[in-house]
Amino acid sequence: MKLSIPASERESVLSELSTANKIFQTLYPGDSPERQPVQTVYGGANLFKSDTVMKMAAASKQSLKSYAPNFAVLAKALELPGYEVLPSDEKEIQALENQLNAMSAEEKSNHPAWIPLAVYEKILRKLDHEAVEDFRIDFEDGFGNRPDDEEDATAAQAALEVAKGMIDKTISPFIGIRIKPFTEELKKRGVRTLDIFISTLLEQTKGKLPEHFVVTLPKVQIPEQVTALVRLFELLEKSNGLAAGTLKMEIMIETTQSIINPEGSNALLGLVKAGEGRCTAAHFGTYDYTASCNITAKYQAMDHPVCDFAHHMMKVALAGTGIFICDGATNVMPVGPHRGNALTAEQQEENMLVVHRAWKLAYDHIRHSMLHGFYQGWDLHPAQLPIRYAAVYSFFLESYDAAVLRLKNFIEKAGQATLSGDVFDDAATGQGLLNYFLSAINCGAVSVEEAMATGLTHDEFKTRSFVQILDIRKNKAKVNG
Numbered sequence: 001m002k003l004s005i006p007a008s009e010r011e012s013v014l015s016e017l018s019t020a021n022k023i024f025q026t027l028y029p030g031d032s033p034e035r036q037p038v039q040t041v042y043g044g045a046n047l048f049k050s051d052t053v054m055k056m057a058a059a060s061k062q063s064l065k066s067y068a069p070n071f072a073v074l075a076k077a078l079e080l081p082g083y084e085v086l087p088s089d090e091k092e093i094q095a096l097e098n099q100l101n102a103m104s105a106e107e108k109s110n111h112p113a114w115i116p117l118a119v120y121e122k123i124l125r126k127l128d129h130e131a132v133e134d135f136r137i138d139f140e141d142g143f144g145n146r147p148d149d150e151e152d153a154t155a156a157q158a159a160l161e162v163a164k165g166m167i168d169k170t171i172s173p174f175i176g177i178r179i180k181p182f183t184e185e186l187k188k189r190g191v192r193t194l195d196i197f198i199s200t201l202l203e204q205t206k207g208k209l210p211e212h213f214v215v216t217l218p219k220v221q222i223p224e225q226v227t228a229l230v231r232l233f234e235l236l237e238k239s240n241g242l243a244a245g246t247l248k249m250e251i252m253i254e255t256t257q258s259i260i261n262p263e264g265s266n267a268l269l270g271l272v273k274a275g276e277g278r279c280t281a282a283h284f285g286t287y288d289y290t291a292s293c294n295i296t297a298k299y300q301a302m303d304h305p306v307c308d309f310a311h312h313m314m315k316v317a318l319a320g321t322g323i324f325i326c327d328g329a330t331n332v333m334p335v336g337p338h339r340g341n342a343l344t345a346e347q348q349e350e351n352m353l354v355v356h357r358a359w360k361l362a363y364d365h366i367r368h369s370m371l372h373g374f375y376q377g378w379d380l381h382p383a384q385l386p387i388r389y390a391a392v393y394s395f396f397l398e399s400y401d402a403a404v405l406r407l408k409n410f411i412e413k414a415g416q417a418t419l420s421g422d423v424f425d426d427a428a429t430g431q432g433l434l435n436y437f438l439s440a441i442n443c444g445a446v447s448v449e450e451a452m453a454t455g456l457t458h459d460e461f462k463t464r465s466f467v468q469i470l471d472i473r474k475n476k477a478k479v480n481g
Helices: 009-025 053-069 070-079 090-099 105-109 114-129 148-168 185-204 222-240 270-275 286-292 306-319 345-371 383-397 400-419 429-444 448-454 458-463 464-481
Strands: 039-044 134-138 174-180 213-217 249-253 277-282 324-326 377-379
Touching: 039 383, 053 070, 053 114, 053 345, 053 383, 070 090, 070 114, 070 345, 090 114, 090 400, 105 114, 114 249, 114 383, 134 277, 134 286, 148 185, 174 185, 185 222, 185 383, 213 222, 213 277, 222 249, 222 270, 249 458, 270 277, 277 306, 286 306, 345 383, 377 383, 383 400, 383 429, 400 429, 400 448, 429 448, 429 458, 429 464, 448 458
Parallel strands: 039 134, 039 377, 134 174, 174 213, 213 249, 249 277, 277 324
Antiparallel strands: none
16 A cells, blocks of 8 residues: 655654653643542631530431431432422331332332432431541631731641641541731741641641542642742641652632633643642632632622632643642531520421522532532531532432443453553543542442442442553453453
8 A cells, every 4th residue: 555655754643642641641641540539527626626526426327316306307308309209207208218218229229209219318328437538627717816926826736636646546537727828918927837837737647648648729829929938838747757759739719710811811820830740739728719709798609600710710721730729618518597495396396497508509509510410519518518428419319220230341341442452542531431430439429349340340440440450451351361
C-alpha cells in the first residue's frame, strides 16, 4: 500500500504530538482513585475534644429517632421516592417493614417502599459506625477573631485533643484544620496557628500525623497565597522531621477573584498548580461567595444561580485533574424552637414541622449539589448528618440498577478488546463508572456484595483502578491459557 508522507517527517510530527499528549496527561491524570468523603463537618476549634465525633454521632442518631422514628416519617418529610404510598399508622408501617424484610432482593427492589426503607436502615448503620467521615477543626469563621494568647492556647489544646483521639481511635477517618486566610491582615495569625498546632501535635505523637490530615486555606484570592502555604509546609516538615511532601492542603473558593483572575481567565487551575502537588481538594464557600457577588443575606443559598455558575467553573476547570471538589453547607439548622422535657403537644408538633422543613431544605440542597457533580459537602450540626446520608443514599440507590448494568456491559466489552489485542482507549469512562460504586461503597449506600452484581470481585474493587482490573483479567486469561 502506497504511503505519500516520508517516514522521517511523519515520525517528527508524531514525536511533537507525543510530547504534547504527555504534558496533557500530566495535567489531567483523571479522577483520583483515593476515597473522597461525602461530607465534612466544620466545628469551632475552641469546642473540639477528642470525643467530639463520638458525641456528634450520638446526637445525630437521637435527632433521627426523635423526628423520624421510622422510615415512613423520614420518607414523607424528605419526599423520598415512593413516599406517596407509605402508610401513616405506626402498626401499618411496622407491618410493611416486616413484609419488605421477608421479601427476596428482587422483590424488594420492585416495591415502591424499598428505597425509603433501605435508606433509613443504611442511615442507622452509618450513624452507628461512622457518622462523621471528615472533620475540620475551625480557626476561621467557626472560631472568630480572638486575642492572640487565646488562639495560641486553643491551637495547642486542639492538637493535644487530636493526639488523644488518635490513641483512643475516636477521631474521624479524615480530619484537618482550617486556619485564617493569608490576607495581609490575617496572614501572621494564620501562620502562627498552623505552626503551633502542627508542632504541638507532632511533639505529642512523636512525629505522626492522623491519616488523611489536611490544612484548609480559606478565602484564597491569588496563587501566591497558596505558594506561601507550600513554603511554610516545607519549613514545618524540615523542622519537625517529616518527609518532604507529607503536609497536604485544601483551598477554599469563596471570592469572585478565585473564579476569574485579573486577566479575565479561569483562576482555578492556576490556584491548584500553585500548590505544587500538595493541593488535594477545592471547597466552595457558599455564603462568602454569594456575599462577594452582592447577594443579600435573605437570598444567599447553595442553589442560587451565582453559586451554580461558580460550581460549573470549578467543575470544568478541575475535571480530570484528580482534585476533589466539595460544596458548602445549608445554614438553616434543624433544631426545634422549643426545648425541655415537658413540652405540650402543640410545641412538639411545631418542633417537628421546623425540623422537617430544615431537613427538606438541606436534602434539596444536597441533591442539587450532586446533580451538578459535587458529591461532597459541608455539615454544621449533628442533626444534619442523617439528612446528608439520606440524600446521598437515595441518589445512589435510585440509579443502582442502571449503573450495575452499564458497568457490567462496559467491563465485558473492555475485557474483550484487551484480550483480543485491540487498544481500549476509554478507560476514563470505565474509571468514572467504577468511581460511582466506590463512592457508594465508601459512604455505605451500597455494600461490596451489592456492588458485585456488576461482575467485579471484592479484590478487583480493592484496586480502585479500572485499568488495573483490566490488567488483572488479562493476566489471568494468559495463565489459564
